[in-house]
Amino acid sequence: MxxxxxxxxxxxxxxxxxxxxxxxxxxxxxxxxxxxxxxxxxxxxxxxxxxxxGADPVAEVMAPGKTVAETDEWRIVEARGTYAVDDTVIVRYRTRDGAAGVDVVVPLDLSDGSTVLVDRGWFATDNRGATSEDVPEPPAGEVTVTGWVRRDAEGDSTAVTDGSTRAVNSERIGEALGREVLGGWIDLRSESPAPATPLEPVEMPELNEGxxxxxxxxxxxxxxxxxxxxxxxxxxxxxxxxxxxxxxxxxxxxxxxxxxxxxxxxxxxx
CATH class of the missing domain: 1.20.5 (Single alpha-helices involved in coiled-coils or other helix-helix interfaces)
Incomplete structure (x- = not known):
């Protein structure tokens, strides 16, 4: 030893x-x-x-001031209402395949008086300072949407300035717009009637193990x-x-x- x-x-x-x-x-x-x-x-x-x-009524999953549970994220919901185009929020710095663009979030006013945020999809733009006036408008009048429930983002990137943000947080956007909105938000899957100029659909996560x-x-x-x-x-x-x-x-x-x-x-x- x-x-x-x-x-x-x-x-x-x-x-x-x-x-x-x-x-x-x-x-x-x-x-x-x-x-x-x-x-x-x-x-x-x-x-x-x-x-x-399949789709459940949005009121069964989301509510004002209610945080979306982890088990409820990616549930499919259906909502019927009218888009509040003037309160469109632009989500900046969203690239796809190397191309610059933005996500377009529009509040949907429901028949019960509540509002839910809908990410209608992606729009390519060369203008990093794109505003709501630069993106195609959603269908006018009453519209039925289905989509996936998403949880709110957190952190400094959720700050809303001049109608734009870097990450979607329903509470921060609701405060900026002066609206009471449902907790969480919806990634658009379909809307009826269809818009004149559709946006690129939401990218779903890959269903592999990585x-x-x-x-x-x-x-x-x-x-x-x-x-x-x-x-x-x-x-x-x-x-x-x-x-x-x-x-x-x-x-x-x-x-x-x-x-x-x-x-x-x-x-x-x-």
């Missing part, structure tokens, strides 16, 4: 702590990727289940590699090789480091 005394040196203890920390970080990152995989699978199941279930499984395995592999490398260095040091800092160990190496004169003297004595 005396050959392993080097493990209690400060350098080796510090080295071991670094390896343990790196392995722990890799393990946690791998777990995070697998948790994201489970979340994605659950989301895909919800979307597929809601697609088969790269999370392989990313998780990669992180765990990196953690295992760090531990294996550390154990190999211990073995190499134990058998007289070079340690992690390039210092030669063992009697043979120490003899190799002796001055040439001492080696000759030792050889004559032999």
């Amino acid at each position: 005396h050959k392993l005394r080097f493990l209690v040196s400060r350098r080796w203890i510090a080295f071991a702590l670094v390896v343990v920390f790196l392995a722990w970080v890799a393990w946690r990152l791998g777990e995070w990727q697998f948790h994201r995989l489970e979340d994605r699978r659950e989301r895909n199941e919800i979307i597929q289940r809601n697609e088969k279930a 790269p999370h499984f392989f990313y998780g395995l990669q992180w765990w592999f990196f953690g295992a590699l760090a531990i294996f490398g550390f154990l190999y260095l211990i073995y190499d040091e134990w058998r007289g090789g070079r340690g992690p800092w390039g210092k030669t160990r063992g009697p043979q190496s120490q003899r190799a480091e002796q001055p040439a004169v001492d080696r000759k003297h030792h050889a004559r004595q032999e």
